[in-house]
Amino acid sequence: MGRHYLPNLAHRDEMLKEIGFTSLEDLFSDVPKGMVQKFNLPKGKSEYEVFRELNEVLGQNRTALEMPSFLGAGTYFHYVPAHVKYLIERSEFLTAYTPYQPEVSQGMLQALFEYQSMIAELVGLPIVNSSMYDWGTAMAEAALMSARVTRRKKFVIPKALSPEKKAVLRTYTAGPGMEITEVPWDERGQVDMEKLKEAADGAAGVYVEVPNFFGLIEENLREIGEIAHEAGALFVVGADPTILGVVEAPGELGADIVVGEAAYFGNPMNFGGPRAGIFAVRNDKKLIRQMPGRIIGMSRDADGRRAFVMTLQTREQHIRRAKATSNICSNEALVAVAAAIHLATLGPRGLSELGEVILKNTAYLKKRLSEVAEVPFDGVNFKDVLVRFERPYSEVHEMLLARNIHGGHYIGEHFPELGEGALFAATETTRKEWVDALIEALKEVA
Amino acid sequence: MGRHYLPNLAHRDEMLKEIGFTSLEDLFSDVPKGMVQKFNLPKGKSEYEVFRELNEVLGQNRTALEMPSFLGAGTYFHYVPAHVKYLIERSEFLTAYTPYQPEVSQGMLQALFEYQSMIAELVGLPIVNSSMYDWGTAMAEAALMSARVTRRKKFVIPKALSPEKKAVLRTYTAGPGMEITEVPWDERGQVDMEKLKEAADGAAGVYVEVPNFFGLIEENLREIGEIAHEAGALFVVGADPTILGVVEAPGELGADIVVGEAAYFGNPMNFGGPRAGIFAVRNDKKLIRQMPGRIIGMSRDADGRRAFVMTLQTREQHIRRAKATSNICSNEALVAVAAAIHLATLGPRGLSELGEVILKNTAYLKKRLSEVAEVPFDGVNFKDVLVRFERPYSEVHEMLLARNIHGGHYIGEHFPELGEGALFAATETTRKEWVDALIEALKEVA
Amino acid sequence: WSEPLIFELSRPGRVGYTMPAPMEDVAIEIPDKIKRKSPLNLPELSEPEVVKHYTRLSEMNYGVDSGIYPLGSCTMKYNPKINEEIAGHPGVAYIHPYQDERTVQGALRVMWELEQWLKEITGMDRFTLQPAAGANGEFTGVSIIRAYHLDNGEPQRDEMLVADSAHGTNPASAAMAGFKVIEIPSTEEGTMDLEALENAVGERTAGLMLTNPNTLGIFEDEILEIAKIVHKAGGLLYYDGANLNAVLGKIRPGDMGFDVVHLNLHKTFSTPHGGGGPGSGPVGVKDFLKDYLPVPLVGYDGENDRYYLDYDVPKSIGKVKELYGNFAVMVRALTYLKIMGREGLREVSEIAVLNANYLTQKLKGTRGYELPHKELRKHEVVFSTEPMKKETGVKALDVAKRLLDFGMHAPTIYFPLIVHEALMIEPTETVSREELDAYVEALKRISEEAYSNPELVKGAPHSTAVRRVDDVLAAKKPVLSWRMYLGLREKGEIDY
């Protein structure tokens, strides 16, 4: 099967003859004898059969449309307006590659420039690349970049950070042998400022997030930045961009680098991927030179008209090879374009409103959860809420699942000091009746 | 809600002022007092809420993907390749209107010309319009056209015809007061040739279908055409176009007009709509002049290059008004384009293969059904098979449904002479395991 | 740029399809006399080639997403993408119309809910959703009027009155249903001439078909008087819903005195026009006509919370289309209605009317364009380029073609017939002020060009995929299919 994708299959012999070959084997005459194999693979199928088969397989998944879910912890169910999906499925966007020929790629280039521009407004820094793989790899690359810029090897992170991101950071920093230092949280769940001060000493970079892993809005960003800068470290902020309509742009609070997850706009959960990492820096030549990733710039064409093009490529692997600022080549362009389209749709009012609705929904979830379990930290939550249960969370989870509710994400194995802790999350898509049903169920089981 | 579709809502007052109005009421000052109403309608909702709500409502339908179904009788589950759906959803096609300005509508015009051309090859007649609403209305318009051409009022149809089509025909022919004569089937389920001869006398048109309503391939098309022509009537053939890879083109068998259902290609069942009626005629000025519907023609542009344009419009309502050949204006252009894309994908081999696979699947279904119930007619079936049960079919149906099988379509109320008759259908999408499960179930219940 | 015909791209041996294997591979013999023997000259292409071909064709087509598309009487509003997403639900595509009602409750509910919205919007008491398009709806409506009079023992009522500004479908539909068509003239104000109407009505009057606002975009402000005249004469009042967008959510046809209404879901309710279809043309009637509606209707049994198909319509005219209508279009319309809601729908008509009047006022007074009839318009406006034609030779057609050069779609032209050299402009509520301003600017510039360089305008368009298409040649030498083309080429009768 698959011959419907191969126009020249019908002309194989004629074409071979035309160029002086007698058989297909001639084309593979440079392959050592015996290396060509028969493969033990299934036969091809018709499109209809594969459609039915994969529909059935994927239909086994129980989706967030079928089952109330309170999962968050880095992946959130946001609504993606239909026009965003339609637009990025237009094949001129979908099937193009990296815009190596700007003259026939102005559409993608301009869309990515717009992505960079809108993210710049959100984070308060003017230089944004056109995407990393995800928030975690963007943070890891920020750590590597901090080391290159400062020629130091220590990177400071909060202890209250996603285990996913910590794992990525460790793998990325293993090669250059960087040291990762964790700063614990204080009794309010915020970064412990005293401990941070100690840790910042000699650091290449200091990293904090807003909100933090427990969903709390980190309040002392500006002070943390000052501490980092005093220590000669870069101040790296990880921001959930959906909060930036209500929380100050990290760039305005002193951040040198901002990373985050662009896929929260315009992209569905997709079982965790694809995503798109935000990567933004201050307008500082030293920083720009060390920045990873592809950047789109505005320029002129031969007639003097505005045109867009990939720029500052001398940082990149295809030019600098082993000395590049990163190995990244394929990035997450289409994810970034989807985010841009969604952001253009939201505009300033939409972004504020989105932030407000999530704040309110999270507050309601938190209030109701506190009726049935321990909610250890006060402060304002955004999306995630940390809850502690008396009985093993696995039991709570099973009982919720039996009631067709997907509860929160257990984090006890990564944070044993929290006991049976789990993160429950709300977004703008969460419905009040789900929360009420959750609380009813928890009253019975927790 | 809905303000996101209304760019100028934000500028209402400025714009009013700019053109010298003081309020919206000024714009409606010509409306009689008291006529403006408050409507008792629900409030608008966000896109997300409507998405959830309608997903839930539509999710209540049990689809052919979830449940084996043997329903046919004029609507069939054919597979639509994914690229067909993608292409007709491109908004340049989807959102355009009738190509009144050919210079910016060459894409739709050419696609429709290609539709006309491919249908012409299938049916064996060179003149095809760019679609009617469906097969039934196309047949009814063929009856009206026969009357105009022959100045007679009788239209002959087989008794073994879909009740849907009969009902449409009666409504369409009521105005001009046409008389509809039904010709019974013979012991083989084919049109009774003797009775037909009688009925054809004085007829404007004689209509037969291939396959007929019982799924049987009508064998005597050529002879029926000769009878019609001898009687001075037009010979009108209704053809399921998916059969025309294996059955001779009606135009080659003497048809003056061919009608049929184009939506069997490239379009899903959609609960019965939209569809697209095929309408084709011989290359005969007298016929062309009386033909209903929009026709796309090839011409030249001002530079002498090939270009496409709507043509022969003097037959149409927007020019001829009360004297038009039909009132049709909006047709089913996009459905026709989908059919064209699917046909271009199938090509001659695909169309033959489709016909063969359906013949084989229908034969298997028929063979197995004959093990458990009466299959009254021999002959070759295509898609539908008439089956007669001893017990009331409603009971059989209930018991099948309880086993998660959707049985056939009961036609006993329209054809009481058949007793507890039902049509069971197969297409290329029907799976052997469904048929086997059906027969197992029928063995238990029938 | 040009794209070859798909037949010209064909190469023997290529395939673009996959086919599941048959259940059992036994040869089935079709009787020889009916077996296909004639060659099947369909194109042979691989899937990538098919996709490229139709992608390129799509790029040679102007749609609502391409820019302003102010075709008068067509209501080319933005088609929200959420409509398409909902219509793409498997619960739409993969259901068979003869499924047991218990397995299609969702579909029946969609139809039932849609009917409730349409009833409240129009002030009608019952709707059929069966008609496939506006004209199919008109035929349904006038067939109901015919059935009503016959049923009332008045077979002599065989005249249908229509305004001289009416859409061509009105007289055509009336004629199809067996009526004699009587045209009622318009006054200089652009509304129906009441005196002429008084003179026309009588014992043979079956009804009057009217749009309000009419095709000039002018509200028939004496509509109540019109209704009275027709009703008094024993006729019924038919509302052509093509222009409903002007009064949506504000005024109900039912309150204006109409007895039968058809709507165009593809105009007023934002479903896409598909290059000419599919549309959907539901017909609503007042209570006294509901027994004439086509079968089946959709019923709701509240007690058992069950939707059902209702074939029990005693005097039904039968069917105007197979099955239940263009269901996939209905789904889109209901999506739109639920998002818009009460206030949204009202704002639609308000902004549509604002946009049309904004454009009217901005363009008014431009040399060469005349604004006949009243100034106050509803959703659309009809200008005449008669002065321009007289003074420069530039016709409405030329103006339309020149607009294409500016990347804008032309308005409807030469309609309504009562305005010479008509430009019928309906911006709709979904275009922005900047688009309106740019359209007015373009029309003004064309006026300047007409007076300074008329040949430029007469030769337009200059920058489109093809230049002006010769429609006279198309009619004189019909080439209607590849088959005809090959024949004519062979005979040397054409060279394109």
Place this chain on the structure above:
Amino acid sequence: WSEPLIFELSRPGRVGYTMPAPMEDVAIEIPDKIKRKSPLNLPELSEPEVVKHYTRLSEMNYGVDSGIYPLGSCTMKYNPKINEEIAGHPGVAYIHPYQDERTVQGALRVMWELEQWLKEITGMDRFTLQPAAGANGEFTGVSIIRAYHLDNGEPQRDEMLVADSAHGTNPASAAMAGFKVIEIPSTEEGTMDLEALENAVGERTAGLMLTNPNTLGIFEDEILEIAKIVHKAGGLLYYDGANLNAVLGKIRPGDMGFDVVHLNLHKTFSTPHGGGGPGSGPVGVKDFLKDYLPVPLVGYDGENDRYYLDYDVPKSIGKVKELYGNFAVMVRALTYLKIMGREGLREVSEIAVLNANYLTQKLKGTRGYELPHKELRKHEVVFSTEPMKKETGVKALDVAKRLLDFGMHAPTIYFPLIVHEALMIEPTETVSREELDAYVEALKRISEEAYSNPELVKGAPHSTAVRRVDDVLAAKKPVLSWRMYLGLREKGEIDY
């Protein structure tokens, strides 16, 4: 044509969104010190305007459906639409990665099945699907090599060998993982210099990264010897899967002696490139390396017919990306694999190689184009326009730009670095013979133009949306966002 920036289309007050109401409308106070005070300068548009803007931008972009796209080393094959349809299933979009395994069995099964295909195709024993792209996969692979040597007590193995024709990502990835990069030269035949390799390997050798066929499109016919040399020195062999399309379904990297392989699902397995991403870069390893793979792997418990995430990977290098990889891309690749099957995959490579050689032979000998190295190619070919440059001043860049004027995409240029003025052409198996012929014709015509009217070629492109873009200016005066643009405009530093 040009389209304004979305910021330039913004008008205060317009909205393009709808938002569900909050569950409870109580004000939440964010601490003042962290509350947003700086203005949020995002564009304000309605949905129809957003749709029009990005529709127009899409039309200013060349994709695989627009025509031939023979970017060397990028495998721009047709992306079947069925892939998109399957990836659009709600069971893909609406599942959360932390859902209970019992509720995502379908997703885990997709991943597991995909792994089985990839294992058989490559001859590897275990795969991780986590890497987001080829380079991310390379980093994964070399990190595994690094972990392996450390674990074996050989921390001194800090040198990674790469061919001088290698993709830039190879040395970059090796450097990121802490390796010193040693370049191995190519011979005049275009294959690896074995003597140089012999001289380079030693105690510090961690491994060799290689593509086969290499970036010249030439099969490294001494691959078994190469493997022996590296293995004997204690190094491991890494396969860069960018060029797998040349041998797909015919030859397994595992049989060539490779220990680690990364694949590009967006190249070989037909998932769309998305304008630069998302891709997916699974990494497969031989059995002895499987304990170093990132976590989690996907396991299958046949007894209970249950798929699960397996975090029990004793010496795992950790994670190279959050969560499990680009799942929606994997779904597309599996769809493709199931349709193609065993024979289909083999035919892919055969036709891809046929197409590349057909083009090679047809173009060969054309004035100005030189074919260095061996003639027999696999899936791609690298010509040099060095003679043309010397004789006419027309560079590879100019040839590339001129191709755009013919509506065709340019090849990769100036890569691999070992060929001067390189044109690296990879037609793939999904283009037709006519497209190949037209491409050759265009290149021949450009040769004629270069020798008769070189300025025409040097000034190309002439007929694209914009003309040649000044990338030197872009780098000299970086304008990287609307914010920067406004600042520079205000200072008068730019005028575009």
